[in-house]
Amino acid sequence: MDNHKYPAKFVNFRPSDFQKGKVPSPVPGVAKWEYNHRKAIIQHITNLKHQLQEIYESYVPVVRKTLKHHDSSYPIVIYMKKLAKSHRPDGILKCLDSEVIAVHALGKLVVGMTEDSLAKFIQLINDLIQEIPITRDEWVTQKLDKSGTWRDAIVPGKERDFEWIHELTSIDYVKEYSPNEVLEAMSSHDMQDCKTDGEFKIRFFQYDNDTDHIVRNQFNQIFNLYESDIRPLSYASGFSSYVVPFVNEETIHQMAAFPGVESITSFTRFRVNSSAIAESRTFLEAIQPEVGKSYPKVAIVDSGIGKDNNHISPWVEERDIYVPFNRQDNYHGEFVGGLLLYAHHANPTLKNIVDTGVKILDVVVLPAESLESIREDELIDALDTALEKYAKEYRVWNLSLGSSRLCSGVISEFTASIDILQDTYNVNFVIAAGNFVELRQAGPVTSEDENDRICLPADSIRAITVGSIALNHDDTNLVKQGEAAPYSRRGPGIGLSIKPDVVHYSGNPRNFPIQSINSNGAIVEDYGTSFSAPLVSAIMAEYYEQYPEQLSKTMAKALLIHGSKHPLTNKCIELASDHYYYGFGLPSRIQDVLYGNEHEITLVFEGKLNAKQNRNWVQISDFPFPESLKVGENKIRGEILVTLVYEPHVNPRLGSEYCRGNVDIRLRTLFEDGKYGTISKGSSAGEINQAERWEKSQMTKELKWSPSKQLSFISPQGKRGSTDLRLDLFPTWRDITDKQPIPFAIIVTIRDPKKSAPVYTDVSRSLLKAFQTNDLNLRYTPTRITNKSR
Structure with a gap:
């Protein structure tokens, strides 16, 4: 039951809560290979080479006739075994002067490659096969880091080849981007909508301005379209999308085979959907607003x-x-x-x-x-x-x-x-x-x-x-x-x-x-x-x-x-x-969220991460936790629920990687050994076993890249920890160009499930010592509107 005598408190961030330095992150180790022995590695990357040769010998000659430019880029699909950016073939793509132009399903990268870059890719694999060691361990050594700790390192001179083997073994397979993928969202009903509308939407891949211009000009020539026939989609910010007149279904299939077309879709329609099951003979009297x-x-x-x-x-x-x-x-x-x-x-x-x-x-x-x-x-x-x-x-x-x-x-x-x-x-x-x-x-x-x-x-x-x-x-x-x-x-x-x-x-x-x-x-x-x-x-x-x-x-x-x-x-x-x-x-309802009782308190924070203002990450030290929930010397009990919502920069062209920023939240306590450790579980589970640090595991267990997260600490009897708590906020970005300001809001509720500890009073006193706060009293008490049946 809510109680207006125990309102939530809005807690102002202190300048010291925003950290200027580098965002803390685990020390990167030496990349794991999907295969550790020479025979398995060679078998896998040889398969990749054959797939690339098939594209080069069968697909490229056909599409070259369409685009008529030797240096044109073609969409090639790379399917990844794992989703983390650290597994991507970024080093290889950089060597090939190629880049990811779209991301569709998880692990499905669409890369723009020229005929020359495909040939270079095949040659890169041929050369690399000659260098592959008997086992991965041959190229791994040990060295002292700055802290004096011995860590795995790559044998000097093998860094590039080591990384390329890691990237190649992380690729599942490679294929050309097909007309079926262009028409993936088109059902027979959608095709009929195109005919009814007399037009449809077409989206092109985006390479660079010169290439994009060549692709669209060639498209217009092949399908006899004037500039007045094909118009930009006015609300398609971030896309190269156009409205194209409908001729017939066969033409749509021909357009789907044009290299450079990402998708063809009908205009989505919205209708009233209801069942209208029954009308009763019971009437309600009208209620008038005051x-x-x-x-x-x-x-x-x-x-x-x-x-x-x-x-x-x-x-x-x-x-x-x-x-x-x-x-x-x-x-x-x-x-x-x-x-x-x-x-x-x-x-x-x-x-x-x-x-x-x-x-x-x-x-x-x-x-x-x-x-x-x-x-x-x-x-x-x-x-x-x-x-x-x-x-x-x-x-x-x-x-x-x-x-x-x-x-x-x-x-x-x-x-x-x-x-x-x-x-x-x-x-x-x-x-x-x-x-x-x-x-x-x-x-x-x-x-x-x-x-x-x-x-x-x-x-x-x-x-x-x-x-x-x-x-x-x-x-x-x-x-x-x-x-x-x-x-x-x-x-x-x-x-x-x-x-x-x-x-x-x-x-x-x-x-x-x-x-x-x-x-x-x-x-x-x-x-x-x-x-x-x-x-x-x-x-x-x-x-x-x-x-x-x-x-x-x-x-x-x-x-x-x-x-x-x-x-x-x-x-x-x-x-x-x-x-x-x-x-x-x-x-x-809001009163149930913002009003507590003597055994419960809710704290509200709001801010913005902004590297340009040296607000790189957040650490709230001396986080207010009630002494009354301390159990002996090395235990704390109670419940803590933390909700984080943030608004990351987005890029619609990159599909399943639409959200370009992630903010991780951690609740940590000081243990008796003098070190801080994570005590929370939920959407941010803290330190994960290195073997489990797969991107999909993080996305489902920690809600990585999801703009809403929750974590909790629940222990009615008590767990190892202390009242010295820290709340950390760590942002990461998919790419340096995505490093945009991120607005965020944090809600924290601390309660005693036994309803015995004076949580509200204890936390309020702690806040007075170190923070500026405001009580969040609702503007007025809502009154239920009533009427009568007749």
Whole structure:
């Protein structure tokens, strides 16, 4: 139960908390080879050589006829066995004057290579085969480092060859980029959309300005296109994407075979998706907003709310209409709006919802399902226009819409634009994860059908993506109350990021739909992730309304995630298999996040890592930990939950490596031997066994590259440690060019699960000694809005 006498505290960073020096990192050892013996190494890299020769002899002559330039670059795919950048063939590519031009699925690198660089690559392998030692150990010696410690080192003179063998043995295989990959996202339905639209999207690989110009000119000549025929895609920032007129399906397949084309896709369409199960004879009385009272605000981007809807229209402050009235069907938009206002009355058992009223911006973009859909370019234009007018007043935008295009290893132009809009206008989009139409036939925990992955735009890295859990159940239902609904699309998102971010309740397909109201105030029933999203939008809007200071979108997301728990266990979610169905869990209202009790306190930090300002990394020494949770001389007990949310620089062209920065967070304690060690577990597990430091392991166990992380310390009885704690924040970047400022927010809750220690008082006293803080008292106490059934 929250208590306003125990508010969370905003803790200001001290100048000494930001560190100027080099970001701490493990001392790099000598690279491991995938194969340690000469015979296995030769067999593997000989196979690679044969694959390169096949490309050189069969693929290159064909594409040379198309591009007609000897020094043209061709897209070559390198599949890696491991994902870490340290395993990439960067040294070899540098020698070949080649570079990675795209990253698709995890470990799938697309490299631009010329005919000469391919020949040089083959010769490099031939030369290297002659130098390979009997075993790797022949080229490894020992030397003293600066600290006087003996470490493995490469035998002098063998450094280059040693690294090249490491890189080659890390490659799985090599092939040319095929037309099938260009058309990977094109189904027969998408092909029909191209025909209907009379145009489609084509994305070219990006090499350098001169090469790109040659490729596009040659493309236009071959397909008889004038500059007026092929126009740049206006919202495709970071891509070389164009709109091309549709001629016929055969021409699309010919274009897919053109070297330099990365993808061909139809324009993604968004439609109203709802079941409209039943309308009851139960009516709710309309509730009117109180004059002069302040309410949370949500922009609903949907099918609209009718002006004659006496139950919802009084709460609509503004309307921004992009669909003519004669092409509207307001059912879906009114169901969403009804959940913002009447969910607690229509669903008496519904928990963790805002029941105090919400003011609405009605952005009408979705036409009637029976008439048409909205295309992605039209939706982007509408959003951009509406955001320009209303973003300062409405910080939360609910998008209960979805598409049939699944999240993959490639970032779409649409998703990249969605992220740009959120950054440009400083808003949070709350997006439905999408519905798996076929419904799962087995329990969601064991279902691994790739066809039920989240779909566009739920893969937006900046947005809050919402999945669904069942509100109720009986023996006829596949899942029980609180379990992931059988239609709720799952993660992971791009690059194994956590998606959905959170979940909320919606209907169970058989017998237990969620209830809202229609235009007459009658209770109607439905189910879908469309109806979980507005419940989360209301919670986030209440954060903006009630937070005592100006709330950033980074902090809003951090608060949402920090207050989220597994809907079945009410504990933090740690397993990747659970994250991909539940995200970080079911979120809480702001008073449950920021108000504690005498045995619990929450601390809030916000800042920005910026190397140009010598804010390279963070170490908060003398971190406030209560003496009352000390057990003897060398033990501490209690619970600590830490949530980190940050906004890394992104590069949409690099697909599964879209997020270009990672921030690792560690909670460490001083042990009796005088050394600091990690005591936390969760998304940042601390020091990992070197044999397990594979990138995929880090991405699933530590959420590496994921912009939201949690870690925890849980020990009711006590574990080895002391009250001398440090909180560390370590950034890393994929490339030096990605070293951009990173805004971040940290939420820390310290509690005594036994409810005996005076945690709030102890930590408050410690803060007074070393930190400047402010109490985060909510602006006012929310009042539940009420009505009567008739």
